[in-house]
Amino acid sequence: MADGExxxxxxxxxxxxxxxxxxxxxxxxxxxxxxxxxxxxxxFAELPELSGQVPWRPLAHAPTPVVPCAAIEKYLxxxxxxxxxxxxxxxxxxxxxxxxxxxxxxxxxxxxxxTLVTVGGLASTQVTATALFGRALGFAVTAVLxxxxxxxxxxxxxxxxxxxxxxxxxxxxxxxxAVRAIRVLxxxxxxxxxxxxxxxxxxxxxxVDAMLELAAQVQRGEAxxxxxxxVPSGTGGTLAGLTLGAAVLGWPTTIVxxxxxxxxxxxxxxxxxxxxxxxxxxxxxxxxxxxRRLPPVRFEIDHRAIGPGYGMPTPxxxxxxxxxxxxxxxxxxxTYSAKALAALRGIAQExxxxxxxxxxxLSSARPPLAEGGAAALPPxxxxxxxxxxxx
Numbered sequence: 001m002a003d004g005e006x007x008x009x010x011x012x013x014x015x016x017x018x019x020x021x022x023x024x025x026x027x028x029x030x031x032x033x034x035x036x037x038x039x040x041x042x043x044f045a046e047l048p049e050l051s052g053q054v055p056w057r058p059l060a061h062a063p064t065p066v067v068p069c070a071a072i073e074k075y076l077x078x079x080x081x082x083x084x085x086x087x088x089x090x091x092x093x094x095x096x097x098x099x100x101x102x103x104x105x106x107x108x109x110x111x112x113x114x115t116l117v118t119v120g121g122l123a124s125t126q127v128t129a130t131a132l133f134g135r136a137l138g139f140a141v142t143a144v145l146x147x148x149x150x151x152x153x154x155x156x157x158x159x160x161x162x163x164x165x166x167x168x169x170x171x172x173x174x175x176x177x178a179v180r181a182i183r184v185l186x187x188x189x190x191x192x193x194x195x196x197x198x199x200x201x202x203x204x205x206x207x208v209d210a211m212l213e214l215a216a217q218v219q220r221g222e223a224x225x226x227x228x229x230x231v232p233s234g235t236g237g238t239l240a241g242l243t244l245g246a247a248v249l250g251w252p253t254t255i256v257x258x259x260x261x262x263x264x265x266x267x268x269x270x271x272x273x274x275x276x277x278x279x280x281x282x283x284x285x286x287x288x289x290x291x292r293r294l295p296p297v298r299f300e301i302d303h304r305a306i307g308p309g310y311g312m313p314t315p316x317x318x319x320x321x322x323x324x325x326x327x328x329x330x331x332x333x334x335t336y337s338a339k340a341l342a343a344l345r346g347i348a349q350e351x352x353x354x355x356x357x358x359x360x361x362l363s364s365a366r367p368p369l370a371e372g373g374a375a376a377l378p379p380x381x382x383x384x385x386x387x388x389x390x391x
């Protein structure tokens with residue numbers, strides 16, 4: 001799906017479609033109790049004009065808890081650090097894609113799509129989320145996967161994707177992945193393309209909404225207002241949404257994106273473009289948004305944790321894997337969660353007086369895995385199950 005005008009046409013075409021007022025009840029199969037029948041969306045309460053103007057359907061069990069990082073204070077070297085538990089956002093699959101898919105999959109439904117097509121790495125949580133939620137809502141799903149260093153988590157992700165019933169296509173390098181994705185789109189039945197990371201203006205509104213959710217929790221006294229929020233950042237959608245959300249609130253909070261991929265895909269220009277796209281979408285759909293004077297956005301990108309590259313371990317990320325498990329109950333992985341936690345540790349020591357919050361984007365719900373290992377996957381993936389792996 002493209003940004004900007006494409007999203008505007010979708011919103012304009014479907015005011016009577018899948019979207020509804022806050023708390024609207026939408027059809028959910030009784031066989032899928034993991035999908036909520038309704039929930040109140042803080043963004044629609046903040047900007048009521050959006051209700052019925054943008055596609056949305058409830059998928060998240062929200063608000064998610066915000067609690068102290070008490071279990072890892074020794075690792076962090078201090079207290080005063082909190083965690084927003086988006087790992088608990090759905091018993092089907094948690095993490096930072098669920099809030100985005102409330103908009104994105106509603107848009108796919110509105111357009112009459114039958115097949116979701118997406119691209120990601122072998123261990124992509126976005127691909128797994130697309131497979132699980134897409135199949136739960138009745139879509140066919142095809143994912144074209146590019147190579148990355150294989151880990152235990154990556155093997156598990158491939159087996160979860162296969163168990164969901166998604167079609168998996170080996171892409172190889174970035175260029176061949178793009179070519180094969182185009183071929184898949186040409187043959188798919190009424191396809192709907194989901195960008196890598198699901199990062200475009202419409203779905204990223206999910207994290208503007210998430211900041212409004214956090215603000216309500218702060219107002220209720222569940223947590224202090226953070227000086228800095230730390231989140232892993234690949235394509236930058238979560239970072240951009242939280243940053244715009246903080247500006248809407250008027251908070252002086254700085255959002256820190258821990259870069260986990262190549263700088264060409266994760267940089268300030270990309271994040272500013274994503275923020276600008278969301279602003280334009282909101283201005284078109286909610287006239288009162290244009291009358292607001294927002295403060296300058298406050299975000300940073302921390303480049304120190306990435307190490308040799310995307311999916312590549314570092315000594316600090318390997319050491320952080322068990323700390324992730326202490327925090328949320330399941331082991332971390334080296335691409336996102338462990339590198340974000342390693343960066344948080346450094347920030348906590350550099351800024352001892354600040355209140356920090358980690359936005360947890362790894363799922364603590366682990367989906368079923370296909371039995372049989374490599375035999376459950378197309379032959380092109382067999383080599384990723386050869387030999388022992390250390391982490």
